[in-house]
Amino acid sequence: MFKISFYDTKSYDRIYFDKLKKQFQCEIKYHEAKLNKNTAVLSKGCDCVCAFVNDELDKDTLEVLYNQGIKLIAMRCAGYNNIDFSYAFGKIHVVRVPAYSPYAVAEAAMGMILMLNRKLHKAYIRTRDFNFSLSGLIGFDLHGKTIGIVGTGKIGRTFIKVCSGFGMNMLMYDPYPVKDSDYNYVSFEELCRKSDIISLHCPLTKDSYHIVSHEAIDWMKEGVFIINTSRGALIDSSALLKGLKSGKIGAAGLDVYEEESEVFFEDFSEKIVQDDILARLVTFPNVLITSHQAFLTSEALENIAETTLQNVSAFFHDQKLVNEVCYHCSRERTNCQQRLNKPCF
Template sequence: MKILFYGTRDYDQIFFDRLKPEYPDIEFTFLESNLYKETASLAAGYDGICAFVNADLGAEVIEELRHQGIRLILMRCAGYNNVDLNKTAECGIKVLRVPGYSPEAVAEHAMALVLTANRHTHKAYIKCRENNFSLNGLMGVNLYGKTAGIVGTGKIGLAMARICQGFGMKIVAYDLYPNESSGLEYVSLDRLLAISDLISLHCPLTSETHHMINKKSISRMKDGVILVNTSRGGLICTEDLITGIRDHKFWAVGLDVYEEESDFVYEDMSEYILKTSTVQRLLSFPNVALTSHQGFFTEEALTNIAETTLQNAEAFRTGIELKNEIYL
């Protein structure tokens, strides 16, 4: 079976190449180019393609993949909001994902963003490099004794809850499907917004969760709340978030994902003028810390992603149960 990998970097290829000897019947080809309408035709002659969170897997691209004979789409990530599942079903293309690679990797990065934005360590580092050792503008707040609200209690949300407990925080949680065995105190979303000092988002992006953080939900939050998002940018209405920051609603904001990232995520754009100014506006605030969708980026997570992706491919090749298939 031949698989074409779109949007790969050297660090992706390293982890898949390590596993090549275990999968002699699967041939890999790696492309740095991402998957768009213009590059979908490159899949001609392959049985399947492998894509990441920033690929275009809308109806038009999927139709072109079907035309090229593609029968399998491997998502080397957990999220699949960029995949038109109605179209893949219509075209008879199977879609498999990596439902859990390293929950701790993302949760630890979420807490790193909390600490960075709260204690201004990103700014402190720059000041010290310039021999400026003053403490002006670096005031933070204790997390100990505060309430952490975990929105979404899948594996990553539960890992974040454990980390927050380690900091001595009280935990409340919200999920459409509560995990009763978790031991967490579940409350309504409105209640979580009202009582949490830290709100951490760990839910998938769906039509129901799109812009769940908006002007109305922000107004229900405590003044001085800390907000962190390591899930999907579309969970937050960025314009309403910016208004809230300007109104001093937030003590700190940590974002690993944001709405306009798809066009340039994982790209070096330092020599370009960006088409929109959202990221620059967010970076202009002293209490905001941004990273480039790197929550998954650990040795352990990349190893697990490669292992599960190739297990998915092998299951499809051999006709066994597709445990990680995505259904409508």
């Protein structure tokens, strides 16, 4: 039986992991604290760590984990940009959940578009005060509008199907296009210039960091909608704020925020939020912010728990690690161990 040290625990995590832990013959030690260099000591006596998007897996944290004998980091999410792989390589293996429910995130993105366009959030508040006026609630037909989709991975492709159901024209940008597809790929600049709505579905890398910049917003149409259900740092928050204040950006739907790690998933309703940009964004009537909840469906949570525990079980039973992050070397290199169906190192 292997023992998992589980960080940043929420009540909904435990429901699904507790349901499966007996099946996978594991023990889970839950911590409410996020993982960082100070809380890493809580993993003493465990075999692996289960972490989430806002945990800190920098060199200092990894060093503590490694010195305590931790052999595996199991990310219960798709992203892994918070891990220092240059230090982890050769010491600690990393696995992830590459796909848990592309439908959950794609549907949430469309929900944001519909809410912002038809002012549903404002209408809901009005009618609770018995204000049934329609003034200021005018939207537009999505049918025939052009949506730019940045990233055509599993979530992006699912979102394409959702948009096609609304009769929208679609432009796609991805540095790694889907082969043999009929997607209308264009440059990122062209996508910005021609799209009425832009939705981000790409991972955060050094190339995509602040892909929505001051320059990119200058390229965009007047009144463009920007939707981000991927990673916060895809958008330069100061550029977004400037675009909203000038009216260049007509609306923004943000399920993620680049400085979210100290705020999202927690209750600050009785405190003063110190992030001035986030505090300002919340005041805009044409900005919808949710707390990284696009993934939050029962189907997704069940898939996350099952895949995470399968990943951990495979590692400790010397089985193929299909979801290991092979970061150090390219899969094109002949000496990549994963080409031989072996762990990364």
